[in-house]
Amino acid sequence: GENVEQHPSTLSVQEGDSAVIKCTYSDSASNYFPWYKQELGKRPQLIIDIRSNVGEKKDQRIAVTLNKTAKHFSLHITETQPEDSAVYFCAAGRDSGYSTLTFGKGTMLLVSP
Amino acid sequence: GAVVSQHPSWVICKSGTSVKIECRSLDFQATTMFWYRQFPKQSLMLMATSNEGSKATYEQGVEKDKFLINHASLTLSTLTVTSAHPEDSSFYICSAYLDRGNEQYFGPGTRLTVT
Secondary structure (H helix, E strand, O other): OOOEEEOOOOOEOOOOEEEEEEEEEEOOOOOEEEEEEEEOOOOOOOEEEOOOOOEEEEEOEEEEEOOOOEEEEEEEEEEOOOOOOEEEEEEEEEOOOOOOOOOOOOOEEEEOO | OOOOEEEEEEEEEEEOEEEEEEEEOOOOOOEEEEEEOOOOOOOOOOEEEEEEOOOOOOOOOOOOOOOEEEEEOOOOEEEOOOOHHHHHHHEEEEEEEEOOOEEEOOOOOOEEEEE
């Protein structure tokens, strides 16, 4: 089955800095890679996703890059703000209807004012 | 659109009792829902895939007789934790696919504490 590794487990940055979270996956058949943000005690919220037919996707301060050859994808947050502080999860799955997702272990991002 | 609700949001029960958790898609139909378990400061671990009108598909290591899943309608899946023990205490989250995309929308979660 799929195995997703996520690094780092914690990341502390100053407000305004950039943050990068990296994930690798093992199943070459995976072609859908979402990122979720989870605040303490709340549900995971999809913030951005990428499919294997593109290498990069951007949405305002958030961008995701994908390298299918190397089987890794990354989340980039620019101009971080304290409200970006949360746990971020990457996931991998197949873009074929109702496939399951395998999640990384999560990265706790702390943005200090 | 794409709102998923769970009930209850938290529950405390005594060891040996059973607890039922409901997951509803409020504004869309979900033929497939997923049940996850999340321990504090840990990731989401998929427990099972709930399929409307058929048996759930359980992940390896998840006891199907202990975690009973029923997906009786297109908007409701239930997870029953039978004969609960303190080690079953966890955050249980469901999710559902919105048909027009591959995005999973999560419920708010149910915090189960077994004393």
